[in-house]
Amino acid sequence: MSLLTNIMEHSLDDGYAEAAARRGQVGTSRLPKALGGRLGLAAGLVLAALVVTLGAAQAHVSAPTVAKERQNLIDRVQTETKSADGLQKNVDALRDTVSAEQQSALKRPGDDADRLVELLAAATPVHGPGMRLVVNDAKEASEGGTGGPRESDGFSDTGRVRDRDMQHVVNGLWASGAEAIAVNGERLTALSAIRAAGDAILVDNKPLVPPYTVLAIGDGKRLSTAFQNSADGEYLHVLVANYGIRSSISVQGTLQLPAAPSLILRYATPDVPSTPPNTPPNGKG
Numbered sequence: 001m002s003l004l005t006n007i008m009e010h011s012l013d014d015g016y017a018e019a020a021a022r023r024g025q026v027g028t029s030r031l032p033k034a035l036g037g038r039l040g041l042a043a044g045l046v047l048a049a050l051v052v053t054l055g056a057a058q059a060h061v062s063a064p065t066v067a068k069e070r071q072n073l074i075d076r077v078q079t080e081t082k083s084a085d086g087l088q089k090n091v092d093a094l095r096d097t098v099s100a101e102q103q104s105a106l107k108r109p110g111d112d113a114d115r116l117v118e119l120l121a122a123a124t125p126v127h128g129p130g131m132r133l134v135v136n137d138a139k140e141a142s143e144g145g146t147g148g149p150r151e152s153d154g155f156s157d158t159g160r161v162r163d164r165d166m167q168h169v170v171n172g173l174w175a176s177g178a179e180a181i182a183v184n185g186e187r188l189t190a191l192s193a194i195r196a197a198g199d200a201i202l203v204d205n206k207p208l209v210p211p212y213t214v215l216a217i218g219d220g221k222r223l224s225t226a227f228q229n230s231a232d233g234e235y236l237h238v239l240v241a242n243y244g245i246r247s248s249i250s251v252q253g254t255l256q257l258p259a260a261p262s263l264i265l266r267y268a269t270p271d272v273p274s275t276p277p278n279t280p281p282n283g284k285g
Contacts (some may be wrong), residue, residue: 088261095259099124119180122189122260126180128217130255131224135169135236136211137161138244159244161210163196165236169214170194172232176223178216180257184208187260204261211246220251 119126138159170188173181181188186203193204200207216223227233228249239245 091261092259095123120190122180122187125257125259126217127254127256128179129220130178130215130217130252131220131227132250132252132255133169133173133214133216133227134211134246134248135161135165135214136246138246140244160199161201161212161239161245163194163201165239165245166201166212166214167194168232168235172227172230172235173214173216173223175232176218176226176230178218178223180217182215182257184213185258187258189260192260206261215252215255215257217255217257220253224249224251 117123140159166183170181170183183194183203186206186208188203193202195202195205197207200209201212202208228237236245236247240247
């Protein structure tokens with residue numbers, strides 16, 4: 001009972017009571033009382049306000065300049081892009097002229113063998129029936145499933161279409177009987193390369209942006225069925241099911257594919273032995 005009575009009568013500890021009494025005598029304000037200290041504090045506050053004001057004014061003044069430089073850069077990029085498109089059109093026109101001159105010089109304008117070689121080398125535009133395959137990133141590109149064919153050490157499994165995915169798609173179409181293939185308007189040849197630079201997919205060193213539209217010339221219905229039943233078609237199905245990647249396949253009655261923008265010519269040379277066959281080493285017969 002004495003302990004309870006003591007607690008009720010002395011609810012505040014003596015040490016706390018003494019500290020509260022001292023605080024009341026000294027005061028709670030921590031501002032300097034001396035005139036010099038107050039002047040120094042005021043000068044510091046004025047200096048801080050001046051720095052903030054000057055920074056805001058400088059940012060406001062430089063904003064139009066930065067916006068103008070950005071717009072100039074955008075205009076320059078657009079101008080260079082138009083120039084590159086014009087040069088590409090000139091290249092296509094010159095290629096058609098060279099092809100016509102070659103046909104005229106050979107005097108075989110209707111030679112089926114020449115046309116087959118041009119088709120296989122992607123040296124000429126083609127048209128005919130086929131299929132259209134569109135592959136696009138997932139709606140939530142940062143999210144994706146776990147496991148599946150793309151899981152490997154150091155590889156980020158996301159909902160983005162990767163270069164290896166497009167390689168599977170293109171190789172599957174070739175194996176299914178496609179006669180000519182173009183990805184986002186870029187005609188593929190036997191030497192075409194599909195690579196990655198960061199998150200961008202490159203076809204023959206030209207960057208592409210999603211969605212990736214793949215056009216394949218051939219028997220559209222048969223080509224579509226063969227591709228979807230192939231291992232590469234199953235690969236694409238797993239990407240759709242596990243990673244949210246979007247794809248659609250449709251059979252087309254008529255497709256038009258451009259010629260390849262650049263061709264690499266390789267010449268074969270006969271390996272002629274220095275000594276005629278059936279000749280003894282000493283030269284005597």
